[in-house]
Structures are given as C-alpha cells and as structure tokens.
Amino acid sequence: MSEQMNGVETQGNTSCFSEQNFNRLLVIMKDKNYAEGSHLFWEGDVSDKLFYIKRGRVKMTKSTDEGKELILYMYGRGDLIGQADPFFSSKHSFTAEVIEDCEVGIVENKDLEILICQHCDFAIDFMKWMGIHHRLTQTKFRDLMMYGKPGALCSTLIRLSNTYGEQHGDTILINKKITHTDLSNMIGATRESVNRMLSDLRKKDALEYENGMIVIKDLVMLQDICHCELCPNEICRI
Template sequence: MTKEPSQGTQLASYLSADNFALMRQQMAFEAKAAGSHLFWESEPAHTCFFIEQGLVKIYRITEDGQELILHLLQPGDFYAELGSGDTPFSCSAEMMKDSVIGMFSTAALEQLIASRGDFAIEFMKWMGLLHRTTQSKFRDLMMFGKNGAIASTLIRMSNTYGKPSGNGILIDIKLTKTELAHLSGTTREGVSRMLSAYQANGAITYENGYLVITDLDYLRSIVQCPNCPPDICRM
C-alpha cells in the first residue's frame, strides 16, 4: 500500500519552478542506509538536507534519556537550521528507511536568499508555515497532556499518510508503539493504554496490521480541534 506524501510543507510547493531548480542543481545527492545518521545534535549546522527518497526522523534525547521525535521527513521535505557563525544542530537525524538525500550548504542557501528577493520571500513563507506547524503540535501537548498528544499524532498521521478505507482512514505507514510514544512525548505503556481505549470507544481499529481511524471526530474532540488546514496539521 503506497500513498503520495502530503504536499503541505514541502519546499517545492512554495518555491517557483525556477527557484527550486536553481537550488536543486547545487545539491549533491547521497544514498544513506536505514539506521545511519545525517547529523548529530551539537554538530555545526553547515549543511541543509532535501529528502529525495526514504524517511528521516528528526529527534532529541531528553535529560532523562528519552527519545522525542520532532519531525518525520518524507520525500520532498527540506531541513535547515539557520543561525550565525557555527550554530550547532539542535537535534539529530536518523534514516528510518534507506534514503537518498540532497546535501546543500547553508552558505549557499544564505547566498540564494541574499541575492534573489523572490527566493527569499518564497522561502520565508515556507519557514512561517513550519513555525505554525510546530506551534500547533506544542499546543496539543501542552494544553491536553499525553492523551491529547497521542490523539494529535493520530490526526496528523491521517492528514499525512491517510488513505480512504472501507472502515475509515487507513494510516499507510507502520510505526511501533515505541515510535508513537517518541512522537507524542509519552511512554510505550501509555500509548498502549490509550490505543486500547480508543479502540474500545470505536475510534480506531486495525486492518492487516495497519491502523485505521474509524471516528476522526472522537480524536478531534480530545484536543478541541480548531480545524487547522491539512498543511499545518501534519507530521
């Protein structure tokens, strides 16, 4: 089962064809094996990354040693941390699947922004959307606790990976309960309890090992969903 990834925050959706081609021609593409790292937290953030193929998790390790997944980058996604001097990466990036990554120096990106006003405006709009997406994730976690974080994660997965199913919305990606816990800032046991509760309430079921959301409104009610557009309410 496959599905084209959401176009919501993909950089190519915000850059003109000419500007995207201009940036892409400066990239060096490399194959990366599942389990390998693009970068580690605290390394100098001298490189930007375009996901050509595969799946990449951006994550941090908390003070108590727990992993927190901040983003899952799909084909078409772009990742950069811009700052001054030797600004370090604030997190780490690991391949969840065999991937092909376009490498693009931060200096080259800054030069494009400085030299092309149209590129700068388009890039700023894309950065603004990413900021709104991050804000909405933290809203659900801070205001509605672990239950809200898990419900929010499932809603975002439905917008990013969902496809119509006879029973509802099939999530066309398999994540373990541990990975769901890392995405929602909770424990595997907490995820297991909440998924069981959702299933008992008729909000989710399973089909050939894939999670199916059968009552999206139930999950939305947990986080008092403000009906953000899908390009913000995504992974």
C-alpha cells in the same frame, strides 16, 4: 508548482517554492545516499547545510539526560529539513536519523546565502518555508502541553493520517506501521499509557487495527479530544 521538476517529484514542505525557485535549489544541491540507521546529523553538530529528501524517510529526535528519545518530526520525500539559520553559525538542536534508505540533496549554507542575496523572490519563498516550519513546531508543542496525553495522542494520530493516510470509504488507513513505542516517543508518554489510551479509543470505536496498521474510524472524535483547530495539512502533519 508542477508535480515534477527536473525529474524530481515534489511534495512535502517545499510546495511553498515556485517552480523557478525550486529549480534554483536543485542546481546547488549535491546528492548523497544514506543507509537506514545512519544519521544526517547529530544534536550538537554544526548547522551549516540543509537536506532535501528525494527518497526515503528521516525522523528528527531529541534526547533527554536520562536517555529517553522524543520524536519531534518525521520527514519524507519532498521535505527540506535542517536548522534554517543561514547567516549565523549555530548547532543542531535535534538528531536526524534515517529510518528508510535515503537519497538526499545537500544544500550548503554558503550557497543558500548567495541565492537569498541574489534573488528577492527566492528569499520570500524561503521565508514562507521557515514560517511553515515554525508553525508546525508551535502547533506540536501546543498539542503536547495543553490537552494532556490523550489530546497529544489523538493529535498525533490525526497528523499521521494527514501524512500517510489513505481514504477507504468512511475510514482512513495510516499506511505505515507505527509501533506503540513510536507513539509513546512522539508524545513523551510511557508505552503502557499509550497502550491503555489506544485500547480506550478502540472500545469507543474510534479506531481499529488492520494488518498491524492503524485505521481511523471516527476522525471527528479524535478532533474533539484534542480540540482540533483544523490547521492546513502542511501544518497538521507528523
């Protein structure tokens, strides 16, 4: 797919759509701007639309009964997000919070149903997008459940490097400021335990900090700790 279609730069999880099918999506989108701190939707809202992020960033969270927040996904430009359930009435399982001012294209489910029914090639591309989303969810839960908190943290650092990383010689700079609280919310751990694990990784010379941002110095060590299966980047992302 070309890097730009109808003036919209494409990347993220929509690379599975052909140029023709992506343009079909663009035609039915209705643009809307969201300010930082606002929400695209809340957990429990009716899931009747998808959201294509043209600019900005969004985090998808799940809240526990005790009020603790778990960050499940972080989305940016080029990502299509929402609960992919066009033929059934359902409710959102997560909350989508805007963490950078966003320009979003909104796709109504009723318009999406028409595209799926009219164009079999679009339906195939849409199934590919759903498949990527399901694999991303499966691998994240595998990381959280199978290899303990150190494995989950290392996996999260690898995903961050694939999403925001910049290669500088033998090191990778994660070009977004990620706080220890953010990391703890991503893996369901306490901030104190994340501090200890990061300190251990620094002592082992696996990472360091540069202007408040994480620099990965030994990617192989992180991969060994989390038993990395070398998933493609569209799956191994935050």
